[in-house]
Amino acid sequence: xxxxxxxxxxxxxxxxxxxxxxxxxAIVDVLVRLDEERRAIRTLxxxxxxxxxxxxxxxxxxxxxxxxxxxxxxxxxxxxxxxLTTEADAADAIFLARFAPLPNPPHESVPMGDGEEDNVxxxxxxxxxxxxxxxxxxxxxxxxxxxxxxxxxxxxxxFGYLLGDAVFMEFALVRFALDRLxxxxxxxxxxxxxxxxxxxxxxxxxxxxxxxVYQIPADDLYLVGTxxxxxxxxxxxxxxxxxxxxxxxxxxxxxxRREAGAAGRDTRGILRVHQFDKVEMxxxxxxxxSWEEHEFLFSQEESLIQELGIPYRVVNVCTGDLGAxxxxxxxxxxxxPAQQKFREITSCSNTTDYQARRxxxxxxxxxxxxxxxxxxxxxxxxxxxxxAIMENNQRADGTVAVPEALVPYTGFEVFAG
RNA sequence: GGAGAGGUGGCCGAGCGGUCGAAGGCGCUCGCCUGCUAAGCGAGUAGGGGGUUAAUAAGCCUCCUCGAGGGUUCAAAUCCCUCCCUCUCCGCCA
Numbered sequence: 001x002x003x004x005x006x007x008x009x010x011x012x013x014x015x016x017x018x019x020x021x022x023x024x025x026a027i028v029d030v031l032v033r034l035d036e037e038r039r040a041i042r043t044l045x046x047x048x049x050x051x052x053x054x055x056x057x058x059x060x061x062x063x064x065x066x067x068x069x070x071x072x073x074x075x076x077x078x079x080x081x082x083x084l085t086t087e088a089d090a091a092d093a094i095f096l097a098r099f100a101p102l103p104n105p106p107h108e109s110v111p112m113g114d115g116e117e118d119n120v121x122x123x124x125x126x127x128x129x130x131x132x133x134x135x136x137x138x139x140x141x142x143x144x145x146x147x148x149x150x151x152x153x154x155x156x157x158x159f160g161y162l163l164g165d166a167v168f169m170e171f172a173l174v175r176f177a178l179d180r181l182x183x184x185x186x187x188x189x190x191x192x193x194x195x196x197x198x199x200x201x202x203x204x205x206x207x208x209x210x211x212x213v214y215q216i217p218a219d220d221l222y223l224v225g226t227x228x229x230x231x232x233x234x235x236x237x238x239x240x241x242x243x244x245x246x247x248x249x250x251x252x253x254x255x256x257r258r259e260a261g262a263a264g265r266d267t268r269g270i271l272r273v274h275q276f277d278k279v280e281m282x283x284x285x286x287x288x289x290s291w292e293e294h295e296f297l298f299s300q301e302e303s304l305i306q307e308l309g310i311p312y313r314v315v316n317v318c319t320g321d322l323g324a325x326x327x328x329x330x331x332x333x334x335x336x337p338a339q340q341k342f343r344e345i346t347s348c349s350n351t352t353d354y355q356a357r358r359x360x361x362x363x364x365x366x367x368x369x370x371x372x373x374x375x376x377x378x379x380x381x382x383x384x385x386x387x388a389i390m391e392n393n394q395r396a397d398g399t400v401a402v403p404e405a406l407v408p409y410t411g412f413e414v415f416a417g
Numbered sequence: 418g419g420a421g422a423g424g425u426g427g428c429c430g431a432g433c434g435g436u437c438g439a440a441g442g443c444g445c446u447c448g449c450c451u452g453c454u455a456a457g458c459g460a461g462u463a464g465g466g467g468g469u470u471a472a473u474a475a476g477c478c479u480c481c482u483c484g485a486g487g488g489u490u491c492a493a494a495u496c497c498c499u500c501c502c503u504c505u506c507c508g509c510c511a
Contacts, residue, residue, distance in 0.1 A: 005473080042467065046480045053480095056492045060435040074491030196501095239427090239464085360465095367473075369464080 001357045002102050007031050017105030020112055020319045031099055038091035045084035052077040101208070103324040104354040107291075110328050113318025119331065120318065125302070126311030128335045129392045137338030138387040139269045141394055142166060142417035146270060157267070158259060158274045162386075165415035169389070169402070170277065170382050172409035177279040177304060177380040178250055184300055186250040186281060191230035193253050194221040199233035202359035204325035204351070211260045227251035228376045231282035236359040239369055246285035246293055250379060253278065270383045271343070279379040284361060287353060290373035294350040297377040298330050301346050304379055307405040310388045311335040313342050325351040332378075334388040345384045348377030390417075 006014040011032055015025035055077060059070050111120045129135075139146060145166035151159035162170060178188050200206040200213065200222055214223040224230060231251045240247065255278050266272035281300060285293045305312055317329040326349040333342035356362070356371040363372050393401040399416045407413055 039467065042480085046467070049481095050479060052491075057436065059491060071491055076491090078491055362464095370473095 001100050001354060002104060003353065003357070004035070004099070006105070007035055007099070014102075014105065018102075020106055020110075021103055021322070022114065022320055023103070027098065027102075031095065034091070034095040034098065038088065038095050041084070041091050042088045045081065045088040048077065048081045048084055052081050101324070103322075104327045104352060106319050106322060107328040107350070109316070110322065111316055111318045112320075114320040115318075116321050118318040119315040119321060122314050122316050122330075124311075124313045125306055126309070126335070128311055128340075129337050131337065131394075133396045135337040135391065135394060136398065137269065138390045140417075141390050141398060141400060144417050145415075146417070148269065155274075158272065160270045160273060165410075165412070166386065168410050168412075169386055169406075169415070172402075172406045173380050173382055173385055174252055174277065174279055175409050176406055178252065180304060180307075181250040181279070181281065181300065181379060184248075186248040189227070189231065189234075189249045189251040191227050191234070191251050191253055193224050193227075193230070193256070194219075195224055195230055195233065196221065199224075199229050199236075202236060203229050203232045203355050204323070204358065205229065208324055212258050214256050214258060223256035224253065225257045226255050226278065226376075227253035227280045228282060231280065232355050232361075232374055232376070233359060235284060235361045238361060240284065240361070240363040240372065242286070242363050242365045245363060245372065246283050246289070249282045251280045251282060253280070269387065271387060273383060276381065276383040278381045281348075281375075281377045281379050283375045284356075284372045285375065286363070286365075287370060287373045290350050290352060290375060293373070293375055294328065294348065297375055298348045301330075301332060301348050301377050301379065305332060305334070305346070308385070308389065308403045309405075310345075310385075310392055312345065317347075323349070325349070325354045327352045327354070334384070335392065336388065337391045337394075343384070345388060346378035346381060348375070350375045 002014075006017075007028070011028050015028050018025045018028065052074065055070060055074050059067060059074060062070055111118065113119065139148070145162065145164045147161040147163060148159070151161050182188055194216065197206065197220065200210070205213065205225070212225060216222065228251075230253070231249050234249070235247070254275060256275055259272060259274060262272060270276070281297050283293055283297060302314075312332050312334045315331050315333060317326075317331055322329055329347055329349040331344050332346045332348075334345040335341075336343045350373065352373050353371040355374045361372050361374070362369045389403060389406075390400050393403065395401060399414050402410050402413050402415065
């Protein structure tokens with residue numbers, strides 16, 4: 001949710017922001033009017049309520065006829081208050097239904113664009129891997145350690161089993177990432193993966209993306225698609241100490257995604273699956289420092305991938321491809337030799353105060369209580385990183401070289417599918 | 418899963434239909450005082466919305482919030498219902 005002052009004080013700027021996101025700015029004029037109306041009605045309701053409360057205090061002191069007459073009057077007031085309050089609540093609801101979905105205005109450095117194809121490449125690391133033989137994809141390389149056939153038999157399409165050395169690779173990647181992040185001041189976290197609706201609303205996944213989320217109706221819970229959700233909600237309704245900022249967490253969790261609307265896309269292998277494990281960075285920081293913090297998180301992200309030696313490029317995600325909550329987002333796209341393409345492997349967003357406002361995460365600063373800014377970034381998405389390592393580090397004999405940085409964690413230097 | 422107890426301000430804790438956003442204590446902030454420290458004295462100290470204002474300065478007015486949501490009543494922290502959470506005991510379980 002954005003700051004309501006955009007509506008009251010900077011409607012023209014808000015219109016510009018909406019235009020940049022390819023949205024109709026006319027909504028702003030509607031919201032300005034709805035906001036004025038709801039405040040007018042609320043004032044009426046509150047005045048009436050104040051009157052009622054004052055009379056109520058009188059009644060306590062009165063006796064006999066005087067009391068009877070006052071009671072009669074109070075009864076009438078009570079009805080007025082009740083109907084005005086109902087009206088005011090309705091006006092609030094109408095306003096909020098239109099206001100809450102407004103996306104975070106993009107940062108000035110975000111390129112304009114309609115979709116993924118307009119993302120702007122801003123840097124590259126390494127060169128696309130070249131081979132003296134025909135490179136295989138991760139499924140061919142991992143016939144014995146990645147089993148999507150039996151995954152489909154047991155759970156359906158887009159599920160898989162990791163076995164043997166793939167499992168040791170997973171735990172190596174996770175421990176590697178946690179070690180690096182822990183050294184950089186992040187607190188490792190294993191959060192719940194089942195959350196209440198409020199956590200999804202607070203992080204902006206609801207109502208927009210609710211078809212991407214698995215539901216557990218019997219218990220009114222939802223499986224998270226990323227640990228960003230439980231990490232962001234961790235400090236919901238709290239007032240943090242300014243001295244504690246930034247609060248940085250590295251969450252490890254399984255992630256569940258329905259991938260609705262992705263039918264037919266990336267059906268081979270484990271690039272796009274319903275369940276994968278991920279280490280995610282999350283930061284609560286001072287609003288004046290969130291752009292620095294964004295660069296900091298991103299530098300962590302890059303250094304992990306660099307240490308693993310995967311060629312990649314960085315894109316600045318354009319306005320049309322930015323989620324509602326992000327004001328700016330960098331994607332890292334790793335080189336995937338089998339596809340001869342760069343594919344998204346991590347991403348890093350500054351959601352400014354968009355989530356903090358919904359989740360009510362504040363800090364006590366010199367200017368009183370203020371909303372923090374929240375940021376998130378992928379450290380390691382295990383499945384995709386595993387693909388990137390296997391495909392880029394494969395050798396003519398079909399074995400895969402473990403990145404040097406990972407060897408202390410795997411205990412082996414080479415593995416075979 | 419069964420039985421019971423309970424959820425009040427940063428913390429502890431009183432209040433159980435009106436004068437209560439809430440006694441008292443602790444903590445914290447500011448000031449006073451005392452060679453320093455400690456102690457002592459005084460004042461202040463929940464969050465959010467709306468209005469007033471040049472102002473997201475102060476002040477003032479007002480509404481909402483005593484786990485959440487409904488209800489009863491002229492009036493609810495206090496009474497009733499539903500839900501959530503915590504604790505104790507029993508059962509089960511990794």
